[in-house]
Amino acid sequence: MNPPSTDAPLLQVDQLVKSFGENPVLDGIDLRVQRGSIFTVLGPSGTGKSVFLKCLAGVMQHDSGMISFEGRPLVISDKETRADFRRRCSFLFQNNALFDSLSALENVSLPLEQTTDLDSREIQHRSMDALAQLELESFRDRFPSQMSGGMQKRLALARAIVTRPELVLFDEPTAGLDPLRRNAVFSMIVKYQRRFNFTALIVTHDVPEALVASNRVALLNGGRICFEGTPGDFSSSSDPVVTGFRDSTEALRESLSLIRSDFQA
Amino acid sequence: MTRTFLAKSPPMISALGRETIRIVSGFGDLALFTGRSFGAAVSTKRLFRRVIRAIYEQGTVCLPVILIVGLFTGLVLGLQGYHILSRFGSEGLLGAMVSLSLIREMGPVLASLMLIGQSGSALAAELGIQRNSEQIVALETMGVESHGYLVTPRLIAALIVYPFQTALFVVIGFWGGSLSGSALLGVDSGVYWSSIQRAVESRDLRECFIKAAVFGLLSVTICAYQGFHADRNHSETGARAVSAATTRAVVISSIMVLVADYVVSSFFI
Numbered sequence: 081m082n083p084p085s086t087d088a089p090l091l092q093v094d095q096l097v098k099s100f101g102e103n104p105v106l107d108g109i110d111l112r113v114q115r116g117s118i119f120t121v122l123g124p125s126g127t128g129k130s131v132f133l134k135c136l137a138g139v140m141q142h143d144s145g146m147i148s149f150e151g152r153p154l155v156i157s158d159k160e161t162r163a164d165f166r167r168r169c170s171f172l173f174q175n176n177a178l179f180d181s182l183s184a185l186e187n188v189s190l191p192l193e194q195t196t197d198l199d200s201r202e203i204q205h206r207s208m209d210a211l212a213q214l215e216l217e218s219f220r221d222r223f224p225s226q227m228s229g230g231m232q233k234r235l236a237l238a239r240a241i242v243t244r245p246e247l248v249l250f251d252e253p254t255a256g257l258d259p260l261r262r263n264a265v266f267s268m269i270v271k272y273q274r275r276f277n278f279t280a281l282i283v284t285h286d287v288p289e290a291l292v293a294s295n296r297v298a299l300l301n302g303g304r305i306c307f308e309g310t311p312g313d314f315s316s317s318s319d320p321v322v323t324g325f326r327d328s329t330e331a332l333r334e335s336l337s338l339i340r341s342d343f344q345a
Numbered sequence: 346m347t348r349t350f351l352a353k354s355p356p357m358i359s360a361l362g363r364e365t366i367r368i369v370s371g372f373g374d375l376a377l378f379t380g381r382s383f384g385a386a387v388s389t390k391r392l393f394r395r396v397i398r399a400i401y402e403q404g405t406v407c408l409p410v411i412l413i414v415g416l417f418t419g420l421v422l423g424l425q426g427y428h429i430l431s432r433f434g435s436e437g438l439l440g441a442m443v444s445l446s447l448i449r450e451m452g453p454v455l456a457s458l459m460l461i462g463q464s465g466s467a468l469a470a471e472l473g474i475q476r477n478s479e480q481i482v483a484l485e486t487m488g489v490e491s492h493g494y495l496v497t498p499r500l501i502a503a504l505i506v507y508p509f510q511t512a513l514f515v516v517i518g519f520w521g522g523s524l525s526g527s528a529l530l531g532v533d534s535g536v537y538w539s540s541i542q543r544a545v546e547s548r549d550l551r552e553c554f555i556k557a558a559v560f561g562l563l564s565v566t567i568c569a570y571q572g573f574h575a576d577r578n579h580s581e582t583g584a585r586a587v588s589a590a591t592t593r594a595v596v597i598s599s600i601m602v603l604v605a606d607y608v609v610s611s612f613f614i
Contacts, residue, residue, distance in 0.1 A: 137486045166488035177483035181471075194390050194489040243487075 088151060090115040090247060090279050091136070096145035098128070098135055105131050107303030109145070113296075115246070118273055118280040120290040122314075123300035124325065129283035130174065132300065133251050136281070137171045138162060149247075167195065170240035174252040176232050178224040178239070184211065185220040188239045195243070210242040211235075213275070229257070233265060241276055248273075250282040254289065262286055266293040287329045291315060299325060378492070378570050382500055385493030392498060399502035403464040407510060410459050415514035418455060419521020422446055426522070427530045436532050440540030443522035444515075448549045449613075450606070452515040453556035457564060457602050460510060461595055465568040468499060469594035472572025473587035481573070496569045500562065507561025508554045515553065552613045559605055564598035571597070 089112040096109040105128035134140035189207040214234040254262040266289040291311040299307040575590035
């Protein structure tokens with residue numbers, strides 16, 4: 081794993097608040113994500129992890145608080161800074177959000193075609209390169225619906241990295257996958273994070289995989305970050321919220337393995 | 346203040362007020378959507394290619410329907426027109442009646458309604474599904490102007506496709522009228538076609554094409570708007586939201602075409 085940088089944070093979140101009507105989802109989030117690191121935000125389902133990520137990406141407007149990228153605050157009125165952030169940041173959706181009417185190659189080349197002034201040959205070259213990096217070059221003419229779930233995930237990652245972003249936001253990248261595939265997806269994230277040296281911010285509720293893959297983890301609970309530290313700190317923490325969350329996922333895992341062994345018997 | 350006033354009013358008045366506000370704000374939102382979509386034409390890259398693709402999608406899908414409906418409209422006009430005009434001994438004016446009916450009214454209106462049923466509903470459903478599956482949000486996270494990428498090419502294509510398909514509808518309708526009036530009912534073919542030539546003036550053609558362009562713009566905007574905002578202000582979610590958005594798109598744009606037909610006609614008469 082790459083050692084995280086000790087410079088100023090690439091992404092900084094201060095007192096981020098987001099409510100839906102009377103229901104506060106994010107209640108003052110503070111976070112620092114160092115350049116070149118893999119940072120995972122853990123939390124049970126329904127605690128606002130995806131909302132947090134969408135606020136960061138700017139597709140959802142937060143109520144108050146500050147998000148800064150490289151020390152520059154991202155505010156709606158400063159369109160230039162926001163546009164710069166969008167050029168340097170990619171978002172990997174939980175359901176991949178691939179364009180089903182476009183082929184794999186067209187999906188990957190779309191952000192280059194629409195946001196850069198590169199000529200067609202360069203776009204084709206870079207898109208094919210991104211597909212090749214994710215071992216998808218022979219599927220360039222396939223449509224997303226003709227691909228398996230894992231391939232779609234890789235295609236979504238190819239589209240996310242083709243613009244050579246500095247920050248990639250992963251929204252529940254392993255949602256709905258079995259343990260083997262969860263491992264594979266986290267391995268893929270680590271592998272390509274090393275290769276392309278982007279900063280990864282992941283939200284997930286898969287504790288073991290996240291602990292292995294990440295440099296730092298945080299636990300989101302009740303709209304607040306109630307723990308932040310290294311995976312080792314998380315494993316050894318005696319904080320009741322952390323132990324509660326850790327135990328609940330372990331208990332679930334154990335009960336599932338019991339059910340599985342019953343079935344096998 | 347408006348909300349407070351409505352809250353204190355009798356239920357029927359407050360319901361009426363709420364509905365009026367909803368409709369007016371809906372029109373305002375639609376106007377902003379149209380403005381944003383046309384404004385995005387300046388910043389959207391590789392727009393020409395997307396326009397060509399939209400012309401192909403809107404045009405080719407509807408071609409068979411336009412040809413069939415145009416032919417049968419002409420046939421019916423020829424049949425009905427012959428029997429009405431023959432009461433007054435004016436069968437020689439059949440060409441004029443068929444051509445003016447088609448050019449000034451039936452061509453633009455029926456062709457637009459056919460296009461709404463085929464490509465308009467498809468557009469609303471496609472955008473609705475893209476909204477549902479977060480494809481539109483994905484565009485925005487990539488820094489792509491979603492209106493420019495998804496809506497602008499369709500609006501520009503409508504300005505070309507609707508007049509072209511209307512012209513095709515009218516020409517096929519002339520031929521249908523000739524088939525029933527001349528070939529089946531015995532009006533001299535030369536009389537039929539020369540009657541068309543004498544009756545049709547350039548202002549009729551101008552009215553026809555202006556109507557077609559207005560209807561195209563109106564219906565594509567409404568269909569795109571409904572699909573683009575399939576998730577907004579309605580209780581339905583998922584597939585039901587897409588289905589409801591598609592139904593709304595077809596119903597509202599069909600009604601608006603007829604309203605616009607009256608308004609544009611009143612300018613030309």
